[in-house]
Amino acid sequence: MAGARAALRAAVASGRVVRPARGVYALADADRVAIAAATHCATIACISAVERFGIAVLEPSRTPHLAVPRDRGRSESLVRSAQDVVLHREAWARSGPLEGVVVAPLDEALARMLLCCSAEAALVSIDDALHRGRTTTARIAAALPSTAPVWARVVLGRADGRSMSPLETLTRLALRAAGLVVEPGPLVPRVGYVDLIVAGRVVVELDGYEFHSGRIQFQDDRRRDRELVAQGYVVLRFTYTDVTHDMAGVVAAVKAACARLTSPR
Incomplete structure (x- = not known):
């Protein structure tokens, strides 16, 4: 001892x-x-x-x-x-x-x-x-x-397991706080799962540091975007920096896209 x-x-x-x-x-x-x-x-x-x-x-x-x-x-x-x-x-x-x-x-x-x-x-x-x-x-x-x-x-009661990343959670919360209807993680035919669909027509994709950086993934993202547009969706992509440093800008861009969908041409 x-x-x-x-x-x-x-x-x-x-x-x-x-x-x-x-x-x-x-x-x-x-x-x-x-x-x-x-x-x-x-x-x-x-x-x-x-x-x-x-x-x-x-x-x-x-x-x-x-x-x-x-x-x-x-x-x-x-x-x-x-x-x-x-x-x-x-x-x-x-x-x-x-x-x-x-x-x-x-x-x-x-x-x-x-x-x-x-x-x-x-x-x-x-x-x-x-x-x-x-x-x-x-x-x-x-x-x-x-x-x-x-x-x-x-x-x-605001929790939703369909969100697949912190970026998706933060963006969903901010958009809903702005009065927008947000569906997290929906499956779109011939495209696959997307991050968020707002007002039924605006697809919001969030690119984190660890995703969408390789050439093959980049090309597939562009293919997905083209298919979404062909199906009548508006596609908006935001980066990690956009979400963490300019959420107000993200919300404003999404609201503007939604407004254009309902405004007369």
Whole structure:
């Protein structure tokens, strides 16, 4: 035992091991969220848990989100050490010592995102989880606390698993907020799935960094566009930068295209 303690002290002195809290030791390059969870004897929760499930997030969280039992005391040391994390008090959180790194169930993590994050951030993750078949809106609703405000369920009602990327979710939300009728992910004969159809006639395609960059894909996109035009659709393409930096311009362009469909020639 004495030899093990001496080896541990030596590892800390060398910088290979860190001691973030009393009784907590970790390798210097260990995951910071896991270290925070061990330090607080807490469960990884909310957006930090969602990231661990491989679900899309609008922006990675810079601060670990953790869950502790509702009845845990609020000691001065806990309040002081909690300044570097976001602590959620949850009815489902386990009390007492935790073995290893514990991650909240996906439904509970997504439910907490509805209460903690912006509507857009929560829906980006919920849409992705729905699209992957990892959960349902009913399960997320059941995971919401009974005291959750009505607006949280209203936001959840706007989720749609037919959206296949964060760009599609963000654009769908913005266009619907502008009063437009939007159908996400419809299948068009001889074309395949398109990102969005607005007002029944305007096809909105969103090109992310990872898609539509190869020559073959570029050529197929042009073929799809020609076929859509031949079927009477108007096609608008927007880039990642358009959506993330000029959503107002995206909405204005789509509204203008819709207006031209109904205006006399």
